[in-house]
Amino acid sequence: MIVTVQQHILQRQQQFPEARGRLSWLLSGITLATKMTESKIRRAGLLDILGPLNHTNVQGEVQQKLDVYANQALLHCLGVRDSVAALVSEENEEPVMLERSEGSGEYVIVFDPLDGSSNIDVNVNVGTIFSIFRLPERAKDGGSSAILQPGTRQVAAGYVVYGPSTILVYTTGNGVFGFTLDPAIGAFVLSHENIRMPESGNTYSVNEANAESFPAPYQHFLRKLRMGELGRKYSSRYIGSLVADFHRTLLKGGIFLYPPTASHVGGKLRLLYEANPLAFIAEQSGGIATSGRERILDIQPHDIHQRTPFVVGSSAEMTAFLESVGSVGSAHEVLDRA
Numbered sequence: 001m002i003v004t005v006q007q008h009i010l011q012r013q014q015q016f017p018e019a020r021g022r023l024s025w026l027l028s029g030i031t032l033a034t035k036m037t038e039s040k041i042r043r044a045g046l047l048d049i050l051g052p053l054n055h056t057n058v059q060g061e062v063q064q065k066l067d068v069y070a071n072q073a074l075l076h077c078l079g080v081r082d083s084v085a086a087l088v089s090e091e092n093e094e095p096v097m098l099e100r101s102e103g104s105g106e107y108v109i110v111f112d113p114l115d116g117s118s119n120i121d122v123n124v125n126v127g128t129i130f131s132i133f134r135l136p137e138r139a140k141d142g143g144s145s146a147i148l149q150p151g152t153r154q155v156a157a158g159y160v161v162y163g164p165s166t167i168l169v170y171t172t173g174n175g176v177f178g179f180t181l182d183p184a185i186g187a188f189v190l191s192h193e194n195i196r197m198p199e200s201g202n203t204y205s206v207n208e209a210n211a212e213s214f215p216a217p218y219q220h221f222l223r224k225l226r227m228g229e230l231g232r233k234y235s236s237r238y239i240g241s242l243v244a245d246f247h248r249t250l251l252k253g254g255i256f257l258y259p260p261t262a263s264h265v266g267g268k269l270r271l272l273y274e275a276n277p278l279a280f281i282a283e284q285s286g287g288i289a290t291s292g293r294e295r296i297l298d299i300q301p302h303d304i305h306q307r308t309p310f311v312v313g314s315s316a317e318m319t320a321f322l323e324s325v326g327s328v329g330s331a332h333e334v335l336d337r338a
């Protein structure tokens, strides 16, 4: 008996009568857009959908054709759902505010439409990441003040990883669930019931090319890890698509780090649509996620595109990391909260 993601969220929403099925209707907008993107990715080499556009986005990065397609799919599929008041995308400089009548427009959706863009042309896993907030009482200025909420206020978060199979992983704050796209029926079907991140894993994931510019505590930690001082042997795995590196860490355990570097002294990954949703999933499955200074979910954003250092993974490796960066206090604080 199959359980689709729509059925799953409806079943669980019965616990929240006030949701009135709005969240499941929202999620169907996201799953539709990701199925549209998936169909392009599967045939990318046959369509004029690979390679760069001669246009850079707000991040100063050259946009890939698939970035734009994935973004348009999400903006369209979510823009027609009247429970959406605003959309924030990595590919849009400003939030897209939608005119909604009283009684509707209660959600804000934040997303990275295509994560790991540099890997598209070489047929390596890419992903889509999303995060859903309730819009506090009618946002007065209609602007980003209502959107700049800490990660602890997320109502739901998830990602789709387009790989050998296409898997949707999401949480609404009551555990983490995975659904595999069945191309025969075009539906995401429950395949990973209640995912728990292993307490420890044997891989660490970091872009070693930047290692010389990592802050000393990070270098100290990585040296300890490589020398077996954490009590086990580790392998290095780095795909360069955050969603894929995270998905492996979620299922197999271990640790992923994007530290401050010479070119990104505040970290490269974006808080709202990369770190927050994955931190929510990590904590819901028993893992820990920190900026190296504080719990990711506690960070009060000041800008929709702000970046943060991002370290996420199993409780064993993360506790060792937090002790290395000298904020032992936050190690226990983070553990207590997780």
Ligand code: AHG
Pocket: 061, 090, 112, 114, 115, 116, 117, 118, 207, 240, 241, 242, 243, 268
């Ligand atoms: P995006 O494609 O959405 O811009 O994200 C790319 C990110 C993330 O997916 C990955 O972890 C990181 O960039 C890789 O950065 P480096 O190439 O600097 O390691």
Ligand code: MN
Pocket: 112, 114, 115, 116, 242, 274
């Ligand atoms: Mn990304």
Ligand code: MN
Pocket: 090, 112, 113, 114, 115, 116, 117
């Ligand atoms: Mn992206």
